[in-house]
């Protein structure tokens with residue numbers, strides 16, 4: 001796997017509070033649970049295990065928040081890509097409504113954690129907006145809002161004029177606003193989770209790459225031994241893999257169950273008051289309905305941030321962000337000449353069915369992977385659910401039933417297919433928007 005793009009060029013690394021020290025693992029230890037991956041999923045699992053008195057050790061290859069959790073758009077979005085009615089049909093009478101209830105509350109978990117642990121995380125909770133760029137997108141957006149309304153969620157459909165008022169340009173035909181959502185400084189939040197997990201009694205080791213996973217003595221009921229690049233091991237009853245878009249080859253074929261696609265972002269220099277007030281004046285974040293969607297917001301430093309799909313490789317030069325910068329000026333001409341302060345990107349894990357996946361391929365090994373670029377809320381809540389499952393053994397504590405590890409056929413080629421799809425989707429988006 002290619003060396004991941006570093007975290008430092010991001011806006012978030014430049015503006016987050018300092019990280020708590022998480023020194024590398026120096027000597028072999030025993031614990032109840034070893035968690036590989038220090039993003040929202042791993043850190044939330046560790047925090048909630050520690051709060052239950054279960055001894056958890058997190059191994060993180062770089063630093064907490066190094067993966068998607070420290071680089072994302074900070075949009076806190078409840079729900080999944082599928083609508084509630086679809087989820088109920090897909091998962092049946094028992095699992096379906098529970099899953100809908102779970103995904104409807106994921107954003108609440110983020111703010112509960114921020115409040116409970118008094119995290120130093122710039123955030124606003126005035127809603128998340130999904131906007132329709134073309135007429136085929138209007139019906140699905142309205143239906144989505146209606147389905148959530150039926151379930152008591154604080155959401156509304158916005159007509160064209162209202163959407164313009166919220167977003168600041170007139171290129172959308174309609175939108176819906178989900179008032180459960182909002183924005184956070186994502187790296188500050190990851191660091192807040194790490195701090196809270198440590199305070200609750202978990203151990204977190206940064207710069208510690210997990211390199212092997214085996215049963216003690218090769219015995220199927222033996223303890224798990226997680227080995228690390230530096231040598232020390234962690235011996236535990238249970239392991240949680242929470243490596244998502246940064247998954248390597250720790251467990252056979254896991255990496256091949258996802259496409260690790262890049263999402264790239266830019267952030268402007270701080271804007272003048274006048275320009276700032278002309279864009280998303282209510283402080284919401286928005287993602288639009290394009291198949292290759294754009295997502296944007298302002299941050300607490302008064303910068304405008306825009307993200308979208310990048311090439312299927314790590315960035316090479318600033319030209320890799322040029323398409324995003326062009327879109328930015330098309331949507332908001334007042335940003336011409338605003339200047340770009342930060343360009344960065346990260347890996348988003350896409351699954352074949354566009355659902356998050358849980359796996360339990362061996363007793364005591366739980367895997368959480370794939371959140372389609374919507375993991376801030378989801379993975380915070382997933383970590384809490386995984387901790388509850390580990391503590392109770394109740395399969396219904398997990399929002400989804402664990403499935404088999406099924407690699408995508410011809411995974412190496414899938415990147416090429418994916419790139420072809422991206423090109424095709426871009427064409428369809430332009431056609432729907434009347435510019436192809």
Ligand SMILES: Cc1cc2nc3c(=O)[nH]c(=O)nc-3n(C[C@H](O)[C@H](O)[C@H](O)COP(=O)(O)OP(=O)(O)OC[C@H]3O[C@@H](n4cnc5c(N)ncnc54)[C@H](O)[C@@H]3O)c2cc1C
Nearest residue numbers: 037039040041061067068069072073075210346374375376
């Ligand atoms: C550019 C971008 C924008 C996004 N925007 C949004 C958004 O606005 N809203 C939203 O909800 N979601 C967004 N997402 C998705 C979201 O960031 C992710 O879904 C979420 O952060 C995933 O969290 P995680 O804990 O599962 O994994 P990650 O945060 O990716 O953490 C995985 C960690 O595992 C570590 N690791 C991997 N292998 C090993 C190993 N062998 N040993 C030790 N450690 C290992 C990695 O270093 C990494 O830190 C975005 C993602 C990107 C990349």
